[in-house]
Each structure stands twice: as C-alpha cells, then as structure tokens.
Amino acid sequence: MTAKHPPISPKLPALLHGGDYNPDQWLDRPDILAEDIRLMKLAGVNAVSVGIFAWSALEPEEGVFTFDWMDELLDRLAANGIFAWLATPSGARPAWMSEQYPEVLRVGANRVRNLHGMRHNHCYTSPVYRAKVQAMNTRLAERYANHPAVLGWHISNEFGGECHCDLCQDAFRTWLKGQYGSLEALNKAWWTSFWSHAYTSWSQVESPAPHGENMVHGQNLDWRRFVTAQTVDFYLHEAKFLKAANPELPCTANFMDWFYDLDYRVFAEAVDVISWDAYPTWHAAEDEKNVATWFAFNHDLFRSLKQKPFLLMESTPSLTNWQPISKLKKPGMHRLSSLQAVAHGSDSVMYFQWRKSRGSSEKFHGAVVDHAGHEHTRVFRDVAELGETLAALPELAGTMPRVETAILCDWDNRWAVNDAQGPRNGGLHYEQTVLQQYEALWQLGIPTDIVGSNDDLSGYKLLILPMAYLLRQETGAALDRFVQEGGTLVATYWTGIVDEHDLCHLGGFPGPLRETLGIWAEEIDGLYDHERNRLIVAASAEAASDSGGNGGNGGRDNGNSAAAANALAGEYEIRELCERIHLEGAEALGVYGDDFYAGMPALTVNRRGEGQAYYLAARVSDPAFYLAFYGKLIREAGIRPVLDTVLPEGVTAQLRSDGEHDFVFVLNFSGREAEVRLDDADYRDAETGEALSGKLELARYGARVLKRTARG
Numbered sequence: 026m027t028a029k030h031p032p033i034s035p036k037l038p039a040l041l042h043g044g045d046y047n048p049d050q051w052l053d054r055p056d057i058l059a060e061d062i063r064l065m066k067l068a069g070v071n072a073v074s075v076g077i078f079a080w081s082a083l084e085p086e087e088g089v090f091t092f093d094w095m096d097e098l099l100d101r102l103a104a105n106g107i108f109a110w111l112a113t114p115s116g117a118r119p120a121w122m123s124e125q126y127p128e129v130l131r132v133g134a135n136r137v138r139n140l141h142g143m144r145h146n147h148c149y150t151s152p153v154y155r156a157k158v159q160a161m162n163t164r165l166a167e168r169y170a171n172h173p174a175v176l177g178w179h180i181s182n183e184f185g186g187e188c189h190c191d192l193c194q195d196a197f198r199t200w201l202k203g204q205y206g207s208l209e210a211l212n213k214a215w216w217t218s219f220w221s222h223a224y225t226s227w228s229q230v231e232s233p234a235p236h237g238e239n240m241v242h243g244q245n246l247d248w249r250r251f252v253t254a255q256t257v258d259f260y261l262h263e264a265k266f267l268k269a270a271n272p273e274l275p276c277t278a279n280f281m282d283w284f285y286d287l288d289y290r291v292f293a294e295a296v297d298v299i300s301w302d303a304y305p306t307w308h309a310a311e312d313e314k315n316v317a318t319w320f321a322f323n324h325d326l327f328r329s330l331k332q333k334p335f336l337l338m339e340s341t342p343s344l345t346n347w348q349p350i351s352k353l354k355k356p357g358m359h360r361l362s363s364l365q366a367v368a369h370g371s372d373s374v375m376y377f378q379w380r381k382s383r384g385s386s387e388k389f390h391g392a393v394v395d396h397a398g399h400e401h402t403r404v405f406r407d408v409a410e411l412g413e414t415l416a417a418l419p420e421l422a423g424t425m426p427r428v429e430t431a432i433l434c435d436w437d438n439r440w441a442v443n444d445a446q447g448p449r450n451g452g453l454h455y456e457q458t459v460l461q462q463y464e465a466l467w468q469l470g471i472p473t474d475i476v477g478s479n480d481d482l483s484g485y486k487l488l489i490l491p492m493a494y495l496l497r498q499e500t501g502a503a504l505d506r507f508v509q510e511g512g513t514l515v516a517t518y519w520t521g522i523v524d525e526h527d528l529c530h531l532g533g534f535p536g537p538l539r540e541t542l543g544i545w546a547e548e549i550d551g552l553y554d555h556e557r558n559r560l561i562v563a564a565s566a567e568a569a570s571d572s573g574g575n576g577g578n579g580g581r582d583n584g585n586s587a588a589a590a591n592a593l594a595g596e597y598e599i600r601e602l603c604e605r606i607h608l609e610g611a612e613a614l615g616v617y618g619d620d621f622y623a624g625m626p627a628l629t630v631n632r633r634g635e636g637q638a639y640y641l642a643a644r645v646s647d648p649a650f651y652l653a654f655y656g657k658l659i660r661e662a663g664i665r666p667v668l669d670t671v672l673p674e675g676v677t678a679q680l681r682s683d684g685e686h687d688f689v690f691v692l693n694f695s696g697r698e699a700e701v702r703l704d705d706a707d708y709r710d711a712e713t714g715e716a717l718s719g720k721l722e723l724a725r726y727g728a729r730v731l732k733r734t735a736r737g
C-alpha cells in the first residue's frame with residue numbers, strides 16, 4: 026500500500042507554485058514591488074524563493090548588515106498568504122570580499138586562481154569563506170527562522186564545480202588518509218607501479234591537472250568522490266547555523282539534471298528535501314520523446330533519491346537564454362511540461378524567474394512577468410492557468426507511485442566507465458544506454474525508480490543494470506540475493522569489469538556477477554559507427570523462456586496490454602558494442618547474426634534460485650527490441666502497467682497514489698493528437714470531476730490527470 030508523505034511544509038499542505046523572486050534588483054522601484062504582489066495573486070502563486078544572490082544587498086560592506094528590505098518583503102508576503110524559500114546568498118560573493126580575501130576565490134585545475142566575477146566561484150575549503158557564511162547564515166536564521174512566511178531554506182544555488190587551491194589540496198590529502206590509512210594502500214589502489222607513479226610521501230599527492238596527472242583512473246575517481254564530500258561538507262556547514270535557530274525548517278539545495286560532477290546519492294543524505302532545476306529543450310525535434318524521457322528519468326531519479334516527493338525548484342515559464350536555440354513553448358507545452366514533473370513526484374512547479382531582469386546576462390530569460398510589466402501576455406496566461414490546475418489538485422501533495430521496477434546507476438560507475446580508455450573512445454554512450462532501457466519502460470507506462478548499489482533492492486520485481494562497469498563484490502552479492510529470492514535481473518554488456526578503485530576483476534568478466542548470470546564475457550568488440558550486427562531471437566527461444574518464467578502474470582488477463590503487444594522473436598539491429606560471451610549455465614535466447622562470432626549467444630537467461638538473470642551482450646539499437654523485451658519481462662514478473670492498454674507512441678502514463686485513490690497522468694509527447702483507450706476501471710478527471718470511459722482524447726501536448734480507486 027502506498028503511504029502518503031506529510032507535506033514538505035505543514036504551513037502549506039498543497040502543491041507549490043511560484044519561483045525565484047529577486048526584489049533586490051528592484052529596491053529603488055517600490056511601485057514594482059507592490060505590483061508584484063498583485064500579479065502573484067493573479068497567477069496563483071503561493072511560494073517564492075528569495076535572496077538567492079542577495080549577498081551584496083544583505084551585507085553591502087564587511088560587517089554592515091541591511092535586513093530592512095528583507096524584513097519588509099517577508100512581512101508583505103506573509104500578509105498576502107505567499108510563502109518563501111529563504112536562500113542563503115553564498116552562490117555569489119560581493120566584490121569587497123574577493124578583494125579583501127582572495128583565498129575565497131576558486132583555483133582551476135590548471136592551478137590559476139580565478140578573478141572576482143561570475144557566481145559559483147568560491148573555494149569550499151577556505152576558512153575565510155566558511156566564516157563569512159557562518160556570520161551571514163547565523164544572522165539570517167536568528168532573524169527569519171521563525172518568520173511565518175518562511176517555508177524552509179534554499180541553501181546557496183546549484184552547488185557544483187571544484188577548487189584546486191592549496192587549502193583544497195591539503196583537504197584532499199586528509200580525505201585520502203581517512204580512506205586508505207597508509208600510502209602503501211593508496212599506491213596499491215591507484216596501481217601506481219604503472220609508469221613509475223608510486224608515491225613516497227603524502228605531499229606528492231595532488232588533484233588531477235591537465236598539465237599533470239590525469240590518467241590514473243583510481244585517482245580521478247577519488248578526486249570526484251572528494252569533491253562531493255567537500256561540497257556536502259560545505260553544505261552542512263551552512264545548514265548547521267540555520268538548524269541552530271529552528272531545527273524544524275527543512276533545508277534543500279537545488280540540484281541539476283543527472284549532474285555529472287557530484288554524487289547526488291551522497292548529497293541527498295544531507296538535505297531534508299530534494300529540489301531540482303529542469304530546463305527541457307522542447308521542440309528541438311518534431312517528436313518530443315527524447316527530451317521527455319530524459320526529463321522523466323530525471324524526475325524519477327530525484328524522487329528515488331529520498332523515496333519522497335521532491336520540488337521542481339526552477340523551470341522556465343517560456344524560454345531560456347542559454348540554450349543554443351531559445352524556443353517558445355508551443356500552446357499546451359507549459360502545462361504538459363509542468364504536469365510531467367508533478368506526475369513523477371514533484372510537489373511543486375516553480376520558475377526561474379518571477380520578473381525579467383532589466384540588465385545583465387539573464388535579461389532575455391523567460392519569466393512570468395515580462396518587461397512589458399503586466400499580466401496580458403501569453404506566458405502569464407499559461408502560468409495563471411497552471412496555477413488553477415495545481416490549486417485544484419491539493420490531494421496530490423505527498424503522494425507517491427507504486428514502483429516494482431528499478432534501474433541501477435551509480436555515480437562512481439558513470440565516472441569510471443566514461444574515464445576508462447576502452448572499447449569505444451569514440452562514443453561509449455553510457456547515458457544513452459541507460460536511457461534506452463528507461464524509454465521502453467516509459468513507453469509501456471511502467472513506474473520506475475532510479476537506484477544505487479546501496480539502496481534496498483528487495484521491493485523490486487525487475488532490476489535493470491545497464492553497463493555496470495564498476496561493480497563491487499558486495500553489490501554482486503546483493504544482486505545475486507535479489508535473483509535467488511525471485512527477482513528478475515537484466516544486465517548489459519560491459520558489466521562487472523572493475524572494482525571500486527577501477528581495478529579490473531581478475532578471473533573472468535562479469536566479475537562478481539559471473540555465476541549469477543551464468544556466462545563468461547571473454548572479450549568485447551568495438552564497432553565503427555558504420556558497422557552493424559544483428560541479434561536474432563528465435564520463436565522457440567521465446568517460448569522456452571516463457572514456459573520457464575516464474576509465475577506468469579499473476580492470473581491477471583492483460584492480453585491486450587502494451588506488455589503483450591510485441592513479440593520478442595525476430596531480428597534486431599546491433600551497433601557499437603558486441604561482447605563474445607560463453608554460456609556457463611545460462612541459456613541462449615538470441616544469437617549474433619554476423620561477423621566471426623555469428624551464432625554465438627547475444628541474449629541469455631540464467632535461472633537461479635527463485636529468479637532469473639538476463640544478459641544482453643550487445644548494444645541493440647532497435648527500440649522495438651526493448652519494448653518487446655521489457656514487455657515480456659514485466660508480463661512474466663507480474664508487474665502491472667499504470668493503464669492496462671497499449672499507449673500510442675510518445676504517450677506515457679504515470680501514477681501517484683495516496684493508497685485510497687490513484688492519480689493517473691496521461692501525457693502526450695507524440696507531437697500529434699492522440700487517443701488512449703482506457704481500461705475498465707471507473708475514471709474521473711481529477712480537475713473537473715467529469716466521468717471518463719472508453720477513449721480519452723488528447724490534444725497535441727495534451728496532459729490529463731485522472732482519478733480512480735487505488736489498485737491493490
């Protein structure tokens with residue numbers, strides 16, 4: 026049974042609607058500040074984020090604090106029933122600070138210190154910067170932590186980047202000592218006997234540099250882990266002084282889509298609520314599916330990080346100013362894009378930003394209020410309409426999907442697989458491989474979690490492991506247990522190659538999963554872009570595998586469902602990567618069609634304990650394969666799609682439930698009008714209450730939220 030989570034803030038038990046509000050850019054225009062409140066009410070805004078880059082407005086000179094404008098602002102918001110995420114201003118420093126204390130400025134990997142400027146340009150280690158943050162945050166917290174308008178803390182902004190100053194080098198060495206205990210252990214883990222790289226003193230150890238060490242994979246991995254640790258340590262330093270004044274107020278840090286540089290699974294443990302900033306490049310192609318699935322995947326990732334609803338902290342109400350092409354959202358897309366976030370677990374739709382800046386680099390970035398300054402714009406109307414929709418759906422806050430399927434992706438695997446010089450330096454495509462699996466589940470309307478090796482896997486029926494190149498022994502053991510206990514595991518090529526130090530598993534790949542998968546991967550062939558191979562799945566193999574499945578579809582007839590719509594038997598195109606594998610207990614379901622390994626297994630299944638472990642040895646490029654393959658697996662595992670129906674291409678169905686009612690989101694990213702045949706449950710439109718059955722018509726970019734009695 027899906028339990029409902031309490032609202033993110035008890036002050037506002039509803040979906041949040043609003044965005045970044047920067048009145049510090051308009052302090053000389055009281056008329057505009059008053060007008061903002063009128064417009065916010067018109068747009069159905071109930072929450073804003075304030076003070077994000079306001080350091081120079083809050084401390085114009087060292088030790089001189091000016092909180093009057095913030096006092097007035099928060100009082101005015103409270104008086105008008107609008108709440109605020111109050112930011113700490115550390116995302117950008119005032120010029121006086123950089124001038125007086127150059128150590129606060131970041132040093133690049135090339136060991137050159139940045140000049141003052143930009144934002145996100147500070148050293149996370151600098152004692153001076155930490156002291157300045159402490160002074161500021163302590164004052165903010167003492168003054169505002171119990172203010173009625175304040176929902177919680179928005180700490181800094183989009184943490185990211187790294188610093189290579191001497192202070193950070195020392196911190197890196199200290200962190201390494203904590204990890205390894207001795208130089209001998211570090212030398213072993215980094216395989217420093219190669220190219221005579223052995224260290225004889227800690228002082229010789231440095232961060233990677235373009236003009237120094239950068240090919241020691243274990244070192245690169247540890248540097249990335251350290252950067253995460255140091256960033257999170259800085260975040261916790263900020264939070265400490267906020268929590269001191271009111272431990273109840275939640276703290277968040279706005280994340281970015283599947284951000285490469287920080288391990289968000291580590292960061293997630295430090296924050297109270299996940300929030301993130303989504304800027305889809307809609308209309309880059311006629312078919313919105315690639316963009317839609319990337320953002321769907323990200324929403325699922327951010328929900329999975331804490332297994333709780335998250336906040337969409339920023340999105341643009343129209344266009345951005347930094348993408349290669351700034352497209353206007355076509356009619357319907359604002360609602361579709363916003364409801365997509367809600368469908369996957371967001372309890373908010375927030376924007377960057379409320380009012381367009383008059384000057385500097387973001388003056389043409391989309392905002393709710395245009396330079397024209399009034400509400401009579403297309404964008405304002407879109408936003409106000411969405412405000413009405415969100416206000417009509419307060420029951421959604423705190424609800425979660427029922428999830429039986431997960432994709433496992435670790436950050437350190439991503440770093441390692443991309444760092445290694447290996448089978449295809451001309452495009453290894455790890456992320457695309459992950460998305461290839463995800464897209465099929467999205468199209469089939471299967472709610473999916475995105476999990477890491479340390480997460481509890483026991484609740485899932487199907488677990489997908491795309492290119493798990495870095496795989497720890499203990500993860501292998503956990504996955505084996507998962508299979509033995511009845512789970513279905515799918516692993517792909519280039520899995521189980523190295524351990525946590527990027528040292529190869531000896532004795533045969535896929536290392537810790539060799540027995541579980543019942544195969545030995547002897548070698549991997551990188552294909553040139555123009556080369557192709559084929560996966561051939563015989564009808565008999567499919568039948569054999571069906572009869573060997575564990576439990577069919579639980580007695581439920583979903584014969585007309587998407588899951589059953591595609592038969593697996595057939596031929597599928599392969600590109601880029603082909604492993605030559607040998608059966609060691611597994612059974613071949615498909616074989617290579619071409620090259621000197623034609624006839625060798627390319628798709629296998631190993632029955633083990635109560636479960637089964639599939640291995641896909643080659644990069645099948647044909648989306649039809651993934652639909653058929655995962656369709657078969659979810660049918661056999663008894664996993665129920667959101668709707669028992671075949672969804673048109675580019676249309677997905679997602680779900681949130683409070684245990685009593687299911688909210689079914691039907692989202693049309695096909696770029697055309699579409700029609701979805703509902704299954705035979707009783708549906709109502711969650712916004713209007715209208716009873717629905719039979720065919721559901723979806724406009725181009727249409728999005729509907731349906732309500733039904735919860736399924737068990």
Ligand code: GLA
Pocket residue numbers: 182183302304339345346377387390
């Ligand atoms: C990021 C930042 C915002 C703003 C937007 C523009 O998400 O957090 O301050 O610059 O980008 O899209």
Ligand code: ZN
Pocket residue numbers: 131132148149150151188189190191192193
């Ligand atoms: Zn530094």
